Amino acid sequence: MNTKTLICCFAIAVGSACNPVLDGQPNNRITPPAYPLVSIDPYTSIWSNTDNLYDGPTIYWTGKPFPLVGVAKVDGTSYRFMGIEDLDLSTLVPTADNGGWDCTYTMEKPADDWMDISFDDSSWKKGKGCFGTRNERTAGTFWQGGSVWVRRIVDVPAIDKGERLYLLYSNDDIATFYINGVEVFSTREVHHDARIALDEKSAEALIAGKNVLSATCEDTGGLAVLDFGLAVEKNDGKPVLTNTANQIFADVEATQTHYNFTCGSVDLRVTFTAPLLMNDLELVSRPVNYISYNAVSNDGKKHDISLYFEASPLIALDFPFQDSESEVVNNGGLVYVKTGSVSQQILKKKGDDRRIDWGYFYMAGDKGSTAAGVGHAAALRRCFVDGGDISTIGSQGENASGRMALVQNIGNVKKAKGKVLIGYDDIYSIQYFEENLRPYWNKEGDKSIFDAFSAADNEYSSLIRKCNEFDKQLMKDAEKAGGKKYAELCALAYRQAVHAHKLVEAPNGDLLWLSKENNSNGSIGTVDVTYPSSPLFLLYNPKLAEGLMNHIYYYSESGKWTKPFPAHDVGTYPIANGQTYGGDMPIEEAGNMIILTTAVCHYQKDASYAAKHWDMLTTWTEYLEAFGLDPENQLCTDDFAGHFAHNANLSIKAILGIASYGYLAKMLGKDDLADKYTQMARAFAKEWMKMADDGDHYRLTFDRPGTWSQKYNLVWDKLLGLDIFPKEVAEKELAYYLKMQNPWGLPLDCRETYTKTDWIIWTATLADNMNDFQAFVDPVWKFMDETEDRVPMSDWVFTDRPVHRGFKARSVVGGYFIKMLEYLK
Numbered sequence: 001m002n003t004k005t006l007i008c009c010f011a012i013a014v015g016s017a018c019n020p021v022l023d024g025q026p027n028n029r030i031t032p033p034a035y036p037l038v039s040i041d042p043y044t045s046i047w048s049n050t051d052n053l054y055d056g057p058t059i060y061w062t063g064k065p066f067p068l069v070g071v072a073k074v075d076g077t078s079y080r081f082m083g084i085e086d087l088d089l090s091t092l093v094p095t096a097d098n099g100g101w102d103c104t105y106t107m108e109k110p111a112d113d114w115m116d117i118s119f120d121d122s123s124w125k126k127g128k129g130c131f132g133t134r135n136e137r138t139a140g141t142f143w144q145g146g147s148v149w150v151r152r153i154v155d156v157p158a159i160d161k162g163e164r165l166y167l168l169y170s171n172d173d174i175a176t177f178y179i180n181g182v183e184v185f186s187t188r189e190v191h192h193d194a195r196i197a198l199d200e201k202s203a204e205a206l207i208a209g210k211n212v213l214s215a216t217c218e219d220t221g222g223l224a225v226l227d228f229g230l231a232v233e234k235n236d237g238k239p240v241l242t243n244t245a246n247q248i249f250a251d252v253e254a255t256q257t258h259y260n261f262t263c264g265s266v267d268l269r270v271t272f273t274a275p276l277l278m279n280d281l282e283l284v285s286r287p288v289n290y291i292s293y294n295a296v297s298n299d300g301k302k303h304d305i306s307l308y309f310e311a312s313p314l315i316a317l318d319f320p321f322q323d324s325e326s327e328v329v330n331n332g333g334l335v336y337v338k339t340g341s342v343s344q345q346i347l348k349k350k351g352d353d354r355r356i357d358w359g360y361f362y363m364a365g366d367k368g369s370t371a372a373g374v375g376h377a378a379a380l381r382r383c384f385v386d387g388g389d390i391s392t393i394g395s396q397g398e399n400a401s402g403r404m405a406l407v408q409n410i411g412n413v414k415k416a417k418g419k420v421l422i423g424y425d426d427i428y429s430i431q432y433f434e435e436n437l438r439p440y441w442n443k444e445g446d447k448s449i450f451d452a453f454s455a456a457d458n459e460y461s462s463l464i465r466k467c468n469e470f471d472k473q474l475m476k477d478a479e480k481a482g483g484k485k486y487a488e489l490c491a492l493a494y495r496q497a498v499h500a501h502k503l504v505e506a507p508n509g510d511l512l513w514l515s516k517e518n519n520s521n522g523s524i525g526t527v528d529v530t531y532p533s534s535p536l537f538l539l540y541n542p543k544l545a546e547g548l549m550n551h552i553y554y555y556s557e558s559g560k561w562t563k564p565f566p567a568h569d570v571g572t573y574p575i576a577n578g579q580t581y582g583g584d585m586p587i588e589e590a591g592n593m594i595i596l597t598t599a600v601c602h603y604q605k606d607a608s609y610a611a612k613h614w615d616m617l618t619t620w621t622e623y624l625e626a627f628g629l630d631p632e633n634q635l636c637t638d639d640f641a642g643h644f645a646h647n648a649n650l651s652i653k654a655i656l657g658i659a660s661y662g663y664l665a666k667m668l669g670k671d672d673l674a675d676k677y678t679q680m681a682r683a684f685a686k687e688w689m690k691m692a693d694d695g696d697h698y699r700l701t702f703d704r705p706g707t708w709s710q711k712y713n714l715v716w717d718k719l720l721g722l723d724i725f726p727k728e729v730a731e732k733e734l735a736y737y738l739k740m741q742n743p744w745g746l747p748l749d750c751r752e753t754y755t756k757t758d759w760i761i762w763t764a765t766l767a768d769n770m771n772d773f774q775a776f777v778d779p780v781w782k783f784m785d786e787t788e789d790r791v792p793m794s795d796w797v798f799t800d801r802p803v804h805r806g807f808k809a810r811s812v813v814g815g816y817f818i819k820m821l822e823y824l825k
Contacts, residue, residue: 027251028475030488030785034059034792035250035257037068038289039274039499042516042573043356044424045809046315049790052247053082053259053270061518061792061809062353064193069310069377070270071241071384072263072295075303078385079263081245081270083310088234088377088403089195089320093154093213095168095229096130096138097193097319103129105141105150114149115214116181121151130170130227131217137349138227147218148226156230158208164233165203166195168320172225175217179205192353193319195231206230231321234376240385253471254494265303269294275463276498277470278540281511283463285440285503287449288423288456292464296415306409308384309420310377311363313339313402316424318349318357326402328372328391331450334364334421334457335372337404347431350572352522359426364453365406369418377403421456425449430504430514430524431575432551433560437512440503481823482764483774485781489761490816492784496793497536497814502574503547510554513537513547516573518809523569524576525551528585528637529812531592532758535821536814538603545600546609549593551576553613564623565590587628588636590620591653595716598660602720603825607667614668621661621677628654629684630691630702638748638756646702648692652725653713655684659722678724685725697736698729700749708736709749712762719765719822730766737763738775742799744783746776754805757783757795758815765819773819 031051037058038046046066050056053070060066070082094101104124113119128140131148159165167177167185170193176186184202217226245268249260255276261268273290277283295305313324316339326339340360347358365372373380373390380403383390390407410416428436438445441452456463474494478487504512515530517523530548537544551570555561560578565586570576594617601607610617631654633645662677692698700707711733717724737746746763748755757780764776784793787802794804795812 027249028253028488028491030252030485030492030781032252032492032793033784033787033790035252036274036495036792037257037272038422039276039495040287040289040424041426041429041502042500042518043426044287044315044361045499047792048082051250052244053250054080054084054244054247057084057086058082060355062355063791064314064355065312066315067310067312069241069308069381070291071308071310071381072245072261072266072268072293073304073306073308073384074264074266076387077243077264078241078308079243079245079261079268080241081247081259081261081263081268085239085241085381086377087239089166089231090234091229091321092156092159092165092232093152093230094321095170095227096140097227098321100128100130100138100140101152101229103127103150103152105131105148107143107146107148109147110149113181115151115178115212117210117212119151119212124151130225132172132225132227133223135223136225139225143219143226144224145219145221147216149216150214150226152213152228154211154213155209156206156211159203159206159232165198165206166231166233167198168193168195168229168231169215170194170225170227171215171217172223173218173220175215175226177228178212178214180207180211181205181214192225195320197233234378240378240381252492254474254491255467255471262298263295265297265299265301266305267296267298273464273467274495274499275467276495277463277466278498278537278544281503281541281543282441284498286452286456287425287439287441288421288452290419290421290456290460290464292417292419294415294417295410295413297413300414302412302414304412305416306384306407307418308381308405308407309363309365310380310403310405311337311339311361311422313361313404316340316357316359316361318355322357324402326374326404328374330367332454333367334450334453335367335370335406336362336364336453337372337374337406338362339402339404346428347436347574350522350575352517352519352573354522356424356426358428359424360449362421362423362425362449362453363404363406364421364423364457365408365419366457369408369410370420371407371409372405373407374402374404380405419460421453423449423453423456425452429502429574430512431577432504432506432512433577435507437504437506440505443505477824478820482777482819483770485774486761486777486816486819489777489781489784490820492793493813493816494536496809497533497811500809500811506550506554508554510550511543511547512551513544514551514573514576515548515811517569518811519807520810521581522572523581524571524573526569526581527552527566527589527592528568529810531596531637532762532812533814534596534599535816535818538599539817539821539824542600542604545596549596549600552589552593553616555579556616557613564619566593566620583635585635585637587624587631587634587650587654590623591628591650591657591713592637593617594620594624594657594660595653595720598663598720599716601664601667607664610664611668617661617664621658624654624657625680628658629687644701646704648688648699648701649709649711649713651688651692651702652711655681655688655724656713656716656722658684659724660716660720663720663722681722681724689725689729697733700751707750708740710737710746710759710763712759715762715765715818719818734763734767734772738772741775741779743779744786744797744802745779745799747799753798753800755797755799756812757793757797758812761816762818765822
């Protein structure tokens with residue numbers, strides 16, 4: 001982290017919706033790599049990646065801007081406490097997002113002056129931009145491998161002096177961009193729908209009239225894309241929100257993120273609440289969060305106070321400059337601002353780095369105390385600062401640059417509190433084997449988004465109280481289970497894990513709790529993402545753990561998937577029509593499904609779920625019996641490390657999968673099967689110990705002496721009480737691991753310095769004493785507190801430097817709760 005948030009607290013008299021920190025709950029001392037703000041589902045996910053909420057724009061989990069702006073005005077002075085005063089952009093030269101563009105191009109290295117306006121490109125091919133691989137959504141010209149050189153002849157109007165010019169671009173991989181032969185930007189990193197303000201020299205290269213925009217891009221392997229255009233910042237007068245509040249405090253709890261500010265003579269607390277309380281499925285599915293505030297005079301005098309909240313249509317769009325419509329809506333006791341795309345192509349897109357562009361984003365406040373307006377950002381902000389009525393600005397947004405705002409004028413007071421509600425109506429959430437499914441909260445199609453907002457408004461006080469209580473209890477339980485730093489990691493992981501899922505009901509009535517595999521290919525319902533995330537759901541609602549598996553059982557039991565092991569996934573989010581991942585993980589997924597089914601039955605003390613799926617469990621167990629002890633060359637969940645055979649940790653999973661089947665058989669009164677498979681697992685374990693033995697530890701693979709790896713799968717032997725491996729196996733491994741630690745964690749194995757933080761905590765849970773557990777967990781806390789990367793928590797990180805290797809915002813951090821699962825269950 002570049003800076004540290006000053007953790008301090010000041011006394012403010014508040015009502016039932018107060019910050020629980022002031023009720024005696026410990027602060028989360030970790031400085032997160034990113035702060036969760038709005039946490040509804042994989043598409044409605046807003047974060048801050050700066051230590052001060054006002055130091056940067058709020059973002060989507062991918063890093064793309066999802067702008068929210070918040071301002072408190074005290075006695076006529078405005079204090080920006082959230083977001084930045086970015087100005088609206090107007091397209092000057094469109095990218096392919098606005099339709100294909102004409103160009104000339106070559107894939108053979110041209111003369112050195114190829115980017116100059118005077119260059120003769122008559123021998124080049126004519127094409128349509130953008131350029132990219134066949135899966136690139138806007139590609140007009142196919143290109144993959146090698147380099148491409150592209151020229152666009154464009155006419156542009158004169159640009160007013162002082163208006164900032166922006167390059168709009170997407171590139172995969174290495175790219176350089178030019179205006180009239182002048183290099184304006186070069187990058188070796190992959191970007192999609194990015195923009196960068198050009199410096200004065202670069203901007204001066206653009207002239208009124210005819211220009212040539214040029215770019216070259218090298219595809220070093222895999223996917224490829226090249227797209228580019230220009231935009232100009234609208235000159236709407238001087239900025240009016242340059243003055244910021246002074247942030248005193250930031251604290252991330254399980255369901256809430258709290259900020260404390262000083263705004264001149266008023267202290268302001270702002271809280272972002274996602275009431276993701278898993279004992280209430282309707283509530284988990286309800287697509288509404290809260291932004292609440294408490295303002296208190298710090299000099300004992302009355303002050304004139306008003307609050308301004310602004311949102312961008314980008315929250316409802318997949319790419320910048322996509323056409324949108326915004327409006328003000330009144331319904332019941334609330335006034336809303338609403339926005340969505342013009343196209344409204346419901347469930348027509350899938351992928352990882354994608355944003356929803358169907359349905360509608362809403363922000364709402366109490367009708368009696370809230371003014372609403374839609375218009376240009378500068379106009380809305382200036383109206384608020386000048387004390388005007390934003391409802392007079394206009395009721396129709398032009399496009400993605402139109403903003404929406406709510407203003408709450410509190411009046412001349414010593415203290416006040418209020419809230420706005422923020423939510424998203426996606427209309428249909430998931431396509432499940434060709435059938436479009438509504439969100440769980442509206443599974444019958446008999447409710448409106450206004451019903452959801454009204455319920456959220458009516459239940460606000462009780463839900464805030466419940467969230468405060470839950471946050472406090474989670475920290476208390478986690479600290480008892482694993483210590484203060486462990487508790488702080490769990491609090492940071494909670495919302496990230498939960499809202500990376502979407503809750504729907506299948507046509508057959510099954511509960512579907514479908515994960516989106518964020519930042520690692522975008523699969524939906526991935527089994528080897530379900531497995532690591534499962535402890536959180538086993539702990540708080542095992543029915544959701546069933547919902548993590550129901551689609552996989554259906555896929556096999558329906559005959560749509562015919563292999564003798566489970567599928568890896570059922571599609572690419574949000575389209576769940578069948579597996580799209582290119583490689584199977586036979587032992588991995590069979591072991592995962594059997595072990596997790598056993599855990600569901602174990603923690604519910606009821607094996608009826610296993611009985612329902614017994615034939616499928618039997619098929620998968622027979623596969624493990626035949627192939628699990630000494631795995632062939634196949635993928636496991638750590639697929640980023642590639643294929644390899646004789647994987648000792650994967651073998652443990654197979655053995656415990658067989659043992660789990662025996663455990664379930666015992667629960668169901670199938671004693672002969674129970675004895676057979678329990679004894680088989682124990683015999684395999686003895687054989688495993690011989691095959692994997694490497695003196696003071698066990699090997700990475702059976703055939704490679706001098707290697708080692710984390711045997712995190714062994715934790716289920718302990719948690720489920722299977723008693724398959726002698727206790728000495730875990731003890732020997734742990735003693736060795738303690739010698740292998742780096743400053744920021746225990747490597748995954750001997751091949752690389754990177755690790756998986758979820759697996760570290762599983763490994764640590766093998767320890768029978770708190771000191772050893774904390775010895776493994778504390779470096780993970782240190783990484784999250786010190787990492788240079790400002791992204792939602794990564795689970796794939798280096799251990800020799802505070803940098804993430806890949807992955808972010810994934811649900812697998814639900815695995816952090818495995819120690820709590822052991823402690824509480």
